Amino acid sequence: MADIPEHELEETRAALAPTLEATAAILPWVRTPRKARFDPKLNTRWIAASRHLATAWSERHAADNVRPAIFSLYAIAIETADADCLRLGEALACAADRLEETSPTPRLIAAITACIECLDDAAGLEHTAFGERASHFAKRLEACATATTSDERSAILDQLFVNEASEQIQLMRDALAALPPDAYALSVEARKLTDQAELLELWGVMHLARHLTGLIGQQAGNLEDGAVRASIEQRLGELGAALACIRG
Known part of the structure; x- marks a missing residue:
């Protein structure tokens, strides 16, 4: 230190001063935990209700538990007396009413899906x-x-969907042909195809893809069996034929 000229030390101190001041300013915030806005027990119930809703939504094709799950979350939103919570709860309740319609729009399905995924948060x-x-x-x-x-x-x-779905079918064929067959890749692509078809209200394709997803799930451990492979290939062929009809 004795070899460093005093004027250089002063310049260094001056250059570091803004950084040191900024660091000192945020230290109290770093040390002090953020004060909770809601009662911890209420937040715990909200988290549980959000996770229950996420489960109900993911299983909506097998069981009709979405509406009760939405209104359970809405009841907690009312307890919070928070404007943002209340507005979101009301919007979800209205969305639940629209779900009772014969054919809810793809935009509504996508919005509900995104909302529920976001709500399923540990905080x-x-x-x-x-x-x-x-x-x-x-x-x-x-x-x-x-x-x-x-x-x-x-x-x-429709054309974009057909192009992407055709690629997914090829990926599933590749996964089935792999040694050993890739059950995970098959399942992922089948589910993606199901969800995409639902968003575009292509109900025939959606049902075919859903049946394929179920078959893959049931036979995940038997994919090397010839009969199982033939059954999956048949379903893939049916999906390909359905896409050809959409392509026209």
């Missing part, structure tokens, strides 16, 4: 961005719930 109501998230999804759900269903299909969207 629950105490997430630092909860207010912004709740506001965003409330607006999105409200817009979808009030929108009218268009009777016109988009040829461009």
